[in-house]
Amino acid sequence: MPNGNKLKEYKHASGGWGSLRAVAEVLVREHATLQGSRILMRQNKPDGHMCVSCSWAKPKDPHTFEFCENGAKATAWDLTDKRVDPDFFASHTVTELETWHDHELEEAGRVTSPMRWNAETDRYEPVDWDAAFEEIGRELRAIAPAAAALYTSGRASLETAYMYQLFARMYGTNNLPDSSNMCHESTSVALTAAIGVGVGTITLDDFEKTDLMFFFGQNVGTNSPRMLHQLQDARRRGVPIITFNPIREPGLVSFVNPQSPGEMLTPGATQISTQYHQVKAGGDLAAITGLCKALLEADTLSVGEGRGSLLDRDFIDRHTVGFQAFAQFVRRTDWAEIERESGLARAALEGAAAAYARANAVIAHFGMGLTQHRTGVENVRMVTNLLLLRGNIGKPGAGPSPVRGHSNVQGQRTVGITEKPELAPLDKLAAQYAFEPPREKGLDTVGMCRGIMDGDIRAVMQLGGNLVRSVPDRYAFEPAWRKLRLTVGITTKLNRSHLVHGAVSYILPCLSRIESDVRPHGPQAVSIEDSTGCMHGSRGSATPAGPDLRSEQQIVAGIARATLGEDTAVPWTDWENDYALIRDAIAETYPDIFHDFNARMWTPGGFHRPLPARDRQWKTKSGKAEFLAPESLCEDPDMQAMDATTLRLFTLRSDDQFNTTIYSLDDRFRGIKGTRMVVLMNPMDIDRLGLAAGQHVCLEAVADDGVERRVNGLEVVAFDLPAGCVAGYFPECNPLVPLWHHARESHVPAVKSIPVRIVEANPAYADPPIE
Ligand SMILES: Nc1nc2c(c(=O)[nH]1)N[C@H]1C(S)=C(S)[C@@H](COP(=O)(O)OP(=O)(O)OC[C@H]3O[C@@H](n4cnc5c(=O)[nH]c(N)nc54)[C@H](O)[C@@H]3O)O[C@H]1N2
Ligand SMILES: Nc1nc2c(c(=O)[nH]1)N[C@H]1C(S)=C(S)[C@@H](COP(=O)(O)OP(=O)(O)OC[C@H]3O[C@@H](n4cnc5c(=O)[nH]c(N)nc54)[C@H](O)[C@@H]3O)O[C@H]1N2
Numbered sequence: 159m160p161n162g163n164k165l166k167e168y169k170h171a172s173g174g175w176g177s178l179r180a181v182a183e184v185l186v187r188e189h190a191t192l193q194g195s196r197i198l199m200r201q202n203k204p205d206g207h208m209c210v211s212c213s214w215a216k217p218k219d220p221h222t223f224e225f226c227e228n229g230a231k232a233t234a235w236d237l238t239d240k241r242v243d244p245d246f247f248a249s250h251t252v253t254e255l256e257t258w259h260d261h262e263l264e265e266a267g268r269v270t271s272p273m274r275w276n277a278e279t280d281r282y283e284p285v286d287w288d289a290a291f292e293e294i295g296r297e298l299r300a301i302a303p304a305a306a307a308l309y310t311s312g313r314a315s316l317e318t319a320y321m322y323q324l325f326a327r328m329y330g331t332n333n334l335p336d337s338s339n340m341c342h343e344s345t346s347v348a349l350t351a352a353i354g355v356g357v358g359t360i361t362l363d364d365f366e367k368t369d370l371m372f373f374f375g376q377n378v379g380t381n382s383p384r385m386l387h388q389l390q391d392a393r394r395r396g397v398p399i400i401t402f403n404p405i406r407e408p409g410l411v412s413f414v415n416p417q418s419p420g421e422m423l424t425p426g427a428t429q430i431s432t433q434y435h436q437v438k439a440g441g442d443l444a445a446i447t448g449l450c451k452a453l454l455e456a457d458t459l460s461v462g463e464g465r466g467s468l469l470d471r472d473f474i475d476r477h478t479v480g481f482q483a484f485a486q487f488v489r490r491t492d493w494a495e496i497e498r499e500s501g502l503a504r505a506a507l508e509g510a511a512a513a514y515a516r517a518n519a520v521i522a523h524f525g526m527g528l529t530q531h532r533t534g535v536e537n538v539r540m541v542t543n544l545l546l547l548r549g550n551i552g553k554p555g556a557g558p559s560p561v562r563g564h565s566n567v568q569g570q571r572t573v574g575i576t577e578k579p580e581l582a583p584l585d586k587l588a589a590q591y592a593f594e595p596p597r598e599k600g601l602d603t604v605g606m607c608r609g610i611m612d613g614d615i616r617a618v619m620q621l622g623g624n625l626v627r628s629v630p631d632r633y634a635f636e637p638a639w640r641k642l643r644l645t646v647g648i649t650t651k652l653n654r655s656h657l658v659h660g661a662v663s664y665i666l667p668c669l670s671r672i673e674s675d676v677r678p679h680g681p682q683a684v685s686i687e688d689s690t691g692c693m694h695g696s697r698g699s700a701t702p703a704g705p706d707l708r709s710e711q712q713i714v715a716g717i718a719r720a721t722l723g724e725d726t727a728v729p730w731t732d733w734e735n736d737y738a739l740i741r742d743a744i745a746e747t748y749p750d751i752f753h754d755f756n757a758r759m760w761t762p763g764g765f766h767r768p769l770p771a772r773d774r775q776w777k778t779k780s781g782k783a784e785f786l787a788p789e790s791l792c793e794d795p796d797m798q799a800m801d802a803t804t805l806r807l808f809t810l811r812s813d814d815q816f817n818t819t820i821y822s823l824d825d826r827f828r829g830i831k832g833t834r835m836v837v838l839m840n841p842m843d844i845d846r847l848g849l850a851a852g853q854h855v856c857l858e859a860v861a862d863d864g865v866e867r868r869v870n871g872l873e874v875v876a877f878d879l880p881a882g883c884v885a886g887y888f889p890e891c892n893p894l895v896p897l898w899h900h901a902r903e904s905h906v907p908a909v910k911s912i913p914v915r916i917v918e919a920n921p922a923y924a925d926p927p928i929e
């Protein structure tokens with residue numbers, strides 16, 4: 159029930175004409191119509207390029223239009239004919255560019271030449287590639303490797319990621335923070351401990367065999383829209399979908415297939431969720447405990463009445479440990495606490511549990527709504543507990559389905575991007591490349607941020623990403639980032655993290671995956687891993703945005719040679735000329751996953767990595783799948799002490815953004831137009847706190863560390879979400895997140911439950927220069 163003149167209720171199903179029109183509009187806006195439609199036809203096809211937007215699975219029998227509105231936006235964003243060239247930089251100082259909105263910076267177009275910041279002119283000036291590599295190498299050699307961090311956003315290919323981690327380790331550091339540290343790291347930690355693999359176990363085939371699906375905190379219509387096709391097919395077979403989300407997201411409510419002319423002409427939207435539970439933000443531990451409790455209670459009844467067990471007793475006995483302790487925790491927890499913490503009624507949870515008990519094969523999809531909490535790891539463990547009760551792992555049509563973010567974020571981890579030495583094949587790398595890799599733990603993203611703020615980190619290289627915007631505690635982080643000695647951004651576009659920069663600063667422009675990449679050994683291809691553990695080849699065909707761009711592989715090889723010298727066992731130059739050689743090297747390091755990589759990468763639908771848990775082999779400490787009870791149901795014990803003015807803020811993505819890339823200020827699905835500076839509130843909270851919709855307020859973080867964290871100028875919007883919870887946008891609300899407010903075990907910033915209170919708009923807090 160949005161209000162105000164900027165807000166328009168979205169009454170339609172997701173997809174539909176709105177979606178097709180949006181694709182056409184974005185191609186026009188980026189002046190990419192001619193090439194754009196041709197390129198889109200190759201998107202996610204076995205002989206084409208893999209979309210640069212989300213990581214959802216690419217089917218072996220793709221639709222003619224195997225792309226969604228948001229994938230088309232991401233493609234058009236790279237295909238744009240706008241350029242940020244040396245002339246652009248000559249006409250704007252960095253100080254001036256800092257006054258631009260984030261959206262304007264990226265909208266200015268593709269960076270075309272390597273640029274170096276000149277302190278005297280306060281401008282980025284063109285520089286020769288070799289000179290850039292030479293100086294970066296010299297700078298890196300001058301500092302201790304432990305004082306450098308090499309960040310990876312999740313878009314770079316398997317080939318680049320492998321080279322990058324190898325370079326970092328030969329240089330001497332495991333400081334390889336990456337975007338999954340802010341994303342699904344809670345999943346990796348939880349699933350590894352519980353079932354012995356850190357990734358989801360389902361593939362697309364499982365959609366055809368499942369009897370029921372859960373959705374916990376994942377916004378499919380915006381963030382993985384191609385999955386709506388599989389959901390629609392499942393719904394047509396009568397498969398129920400049970401959703402837990404504080405907001406009624408249109409994509410989880412209903413869907414019209416914009417690519418099906420029949421459906422477009424009739425008003426027949428497919429209902430997606432058959433049950434929709436508007437859980438409180440941070441209430442999933444309680445909600446899932448409720449599901450388990452209802453199931454155990456119904457099981458006792460069923461067994462008592464001689465109707466048999468509702469649990470998969472055989473599976474529990476043979477394949478799991480920890481059931482008794484878990485069941486005890488569940489039985490001990492009372493319904494009043496479950497209802498209070500989840501915000502859901504017992505009857506509603508019993509209804510969901512009854513549907514679960516009737517289904518033989520169940521998939522649980524989940525996203526940031528579970529992972530980005532203090533209890534992020536416990537949340538994912540709890541989903542696993544629920545699945546284990548009925549043997550829903552390692553059988554067709556069933557399993558955990560963490561829906562990953564960036565298009566290759568899962569794959570980068572698979573080929574060694576990790577700060578945890580125990581997860582990297584260090585002995586293998588040592589033997590393959592005749593060097594001694596560092597064995598000590600490196601820094602994850604939160605650790606890197608702390609190192610930057612403390613002055614311990616002196617150099618940061620970003621292979622993609624926009625850390626100044628994506629990490630917590632922006633107002634402390636930005637000034638610290640400016641004190642770095644060296645900042646290097648390998649990037650397609652200009653963003654805030656290039657403007658807030660170190661003493662020596664480079665912008666190194668790279669090809670996008672959709673562009674053709676011709677090297678001395680001919681046209682090159684790369685590869686990625688999708689959310690379901692399938693590897694795909696990807697060949698770009700668009701004309702590169704400029705003649706001076708280099709591929710990410712070339713850039714990493716250039717920096718590696720300049721830093722490490724020519725005399726290493728790695729054939730950097732051969733690799734950058736022929737990516738097939740990098741794949742051979744990957745196959746040598748990881749033969750189980752990548753044997754015959756070059757041949758198999760073009761398998762339609764991708765080739766699947768072996769996942770022991772799919773075959774009920776558990777590579778855990780106990781050798782079994784492990785139940786684990788949480789310590790308590792409370793998301794954040796610190797919150798309990800707070801008074802009634804404290805609200806729980808969760809940060810959202812709109813349908814017109816990709817992380818820190820803001821395509822426009824509209825959020826069509828949530829009916830918000832022309833601004834992202836909003837705070838969505840329950841009408842009762844608006845009344846209770848004496849506010850009015852349309853009023854501008856300031857949000858203040860509630861934390862007892864003496865640091866003031868505020869975001870000013872947010873318009874109050876009445877919205878259908880649970881009382882006590884409020885929502886705002888990522889990254890605008892990031893200044894409100896204390897760096898230490900993260901998942902306890904995985905260190906994922908808890909950006910889905912930030913304690914805040916509303917204070918009067920205060921002119922002393924100038925609006926941050928983002929709108
Ligand atoms: N178009 C587009 N696609 C994207 C991205 C993008 O920005 N734009 N980003 C990519 C990346 S990197 C990622 S990680 C994924 C992110 O995709 P998602 O995992 O979907 O992440 P979010 O959009 O942050 O939020 C997910 C949902 O969680 C709900 N939620 C919030 N708090 C809670 C809670 O406590 N419990 C429950 N049950 N639900 C909650 C929110 O209402 C929202 O609907 O998408 C990827 N794909
Ligand atoms: N409050 C809050 N904070 C969050 C989140 C949240 O939900 N709420 N979500 C978190 C999540 S899930 C994630 S994944 C992080 C993301 O954090 P980051 O990885 O830091 O940010 P992105 O916005 O994904 O990176 C965008 C930039 O990548 C560069 N880029 C784009 N394409 C390419 C390419 O092909 N190659 C190269 N080299 N560069 C490219 C462009 O410069 C673009 O500006 O943010 C996290 N932060």
Ligand SMILES: [Mo]
Nearest residue numbers: 337341563564
């Ligand atoms: Mo992410």
